Amino acid sequence: MSGAFEEQFATAETASPLYNVEAEIGFLGDLLANNRLIDEVADRCRPADFSVPLYGRIYGKMIEQSASGAVDVVTLAPHFAEDGEWPRAYSVLAAANLNAGPKARTKAYFDQITMLSSRRRMVAGLKDVVASARDLSVTREELVANADEAVAELAEQVVTAQGSVGQYADVVINSFGKPIIGVRCGTINSLDDAIGVLRPSNLVVVGGRPGMGKTSLVTSYSIGAAGMGHGVLIFSLEMSADELTRRMLADMTFSPRGGVPYEHVRDGTVRSHEMGAVIAAKERFDELPIEINETSGLTLAKLIRQARSHKRRLAAKGEKLELVVVDYLQLMAHSRKGMSPYEHASEVSVGLKQFAKSEGLVVMAVAQLSRDVEKRPDKRPMPSDLRDSGQIEQDADVILFVYREEEYLKKEEPDPFDNKYEEWRTDMEAVRNKVEFLVPKRRSGPSGKAIGWFFGANSAVRGSDFYSSREGA
Structure with missing residues (x-):
């Protein structure tokens, strides 16, 4: 059974790769075209969420630079000059910057990048569970915990826990006149x-x-x-x-x-x-x-x-x-x-x-x-x-x-x-x-x-x- 399980993993990865390189490059291009979007996604998307390591490093550097000023391919270039893949990435990002789309498209890219990253982590976690199941020194409780943690990747997303008081005030005002969210008993x-x-x-x-x-x-x-x-x-x-x-x-x-x-x-x-x-x-x-x-x-x-x-x-x-x-x-x-x-x-x-x-x-x-x-x-x-x-x-x-x-x-x-x-x-x-x-x-x-x-x-x-x-x- 475990062999068949492993074959299903391999088949799933071959039939449906859990990455979209075009979405990643398009997402980076949109952020370069509109630096204000960087702050909005910085706490919800991590460099590790990119399937191409270089794109993840570029994204991390963009977040770092955006804290002190504008970001574009020119300001990024010195940090990747020794990377053999940078020249091609430079030309692709420059073109993507020129073809930047509306905010709705950027959100679509973001959603897919984080979703695919979550699924990749889930697959990796389940592979570890399969390997652990063969190790008789691993307790049943540890196996259950590891499996649950792997599956939880689909349900748990990294979200920001910070916002301006003005933003929270908007939420409060918009809630006026609406039913209060919460639990009541009704019979007591x-x-x-x-x-x-x-x-x-x-x-x-x-x-x-x-x-x-x-x-x-x-x-x-x-x-x-x-x-x-x-x-x-x-x-x-x-x-x-x-x-x-x-x-x-x-x-x-x-x-x-x-x-x-x-x-x-x-x-x-x-x-x-x-x-x-x-x-x-x-x-x-x-x-x-x-x-x-x-x-x-x-x-x-x-x-x-x-x-x-x-x-x-x-x-x-x-x-x-x-x-x-x-x-x-x-x-x-x-x-x-x-x-x-x-x-x-x-x-x-x-x-x-x-x-x-x-x-x-x-x-x-x-x-x-x-x-x-x-x-x-x-x-x-x-x-x-x-x-x-x-x-x-x-x-x-x-x-x-x-x-x-x-x-x-x-x-x-x-x-x-x-x-x-x-x-x-x-x-x-x-x-x-x-x-x-x-x-x-x-x-x-x-x-x-x-x-x-x-x-x-x-x-x-x-x-x-x-x-x-x-x-x-």
Whole structure:
């Protein structure tokens, strides 16, 4: 099989060479005719993108000279006088300069040069993978990483990350009156109001003590977001895909009239009259752009690689990945031995933020809180309670804490014959099924809090308007 694979490489290169020398010389000629174009392409096209080494060196020298003055074949000549190929290149470039075309043609040349260069790198990378596959000392993980990196050449392009404030202001003004780009849940209205539209590049940290309903919140949010058309990928590090799916099925069946209890779905004891709701929930999930990844031993690098692969698969189908959920941050495998909890949490936090920014995604990461919360009379969390690293607080664009007073009151239940029992029961009724969404940090807006509903029997979280919404009606 590997021999046939190598033959396909050779045949592909012979049948369809991955270069266009005419486009390269035409591109250089257009840049010589209009030096202002050099700055526009300098950060997006590299000398190595040219198939003819001399043309790549000429392009590199053009970029260097354009920083201090005009560039033409005369100013370039002294730098290539000893190159035997220069006389022919000189005459060709001089003629190309005279035949320079419109900007649209230059862009067409540029697009083809960078595209063919990307494909050449991909072919070279895949050849290395084939060679590595024969070496039994190379691990399977290394092979997968190298293959993914080679394929990524088609998806990842070198782009400039700098522009004038005036240019960015144009983009801002042109966006006025248009729908805001970002992720919303739709089914947890009060939370949407508290954290706003989550923008591409946002890192959202969801924290809470055990039993507060963090996983239920992020899964309910994910289901709502997918229902609004946002592509969602959930990395489940704590639960298996089977367990998480059972929770989500129970969530999907829930309404104010009831639903199929998670306990029934979990244990496979769904009643006959409940089966229709479960099947309907399954059919609804078939329509939603939401997937679960339960890869074990997931490091930060593996997570990013797999998320990028999923993003490319969706893009090939004309769909878009917008929300990546990580449940939860501290369970991610260490990238190297001997890392302290602080170093590990910091590395993951910084990496997830950079990943969100580079890929234009919203990353929502669940985080555990320290036990210090339990030592305070008021057990509502604070940013300093984020366990293992202050870096998490720094990197997060939004910090969202989940707090349920009901969970703490349950632990304080007095004896039914105690004089305080009636007071306790009144307090319990006041907070039953209520959840507080605490937002101590929101980089793009004010901090604050909101109220919602938590239905533990169905692993479902809803907004404050649940009973008055269309769903409630």
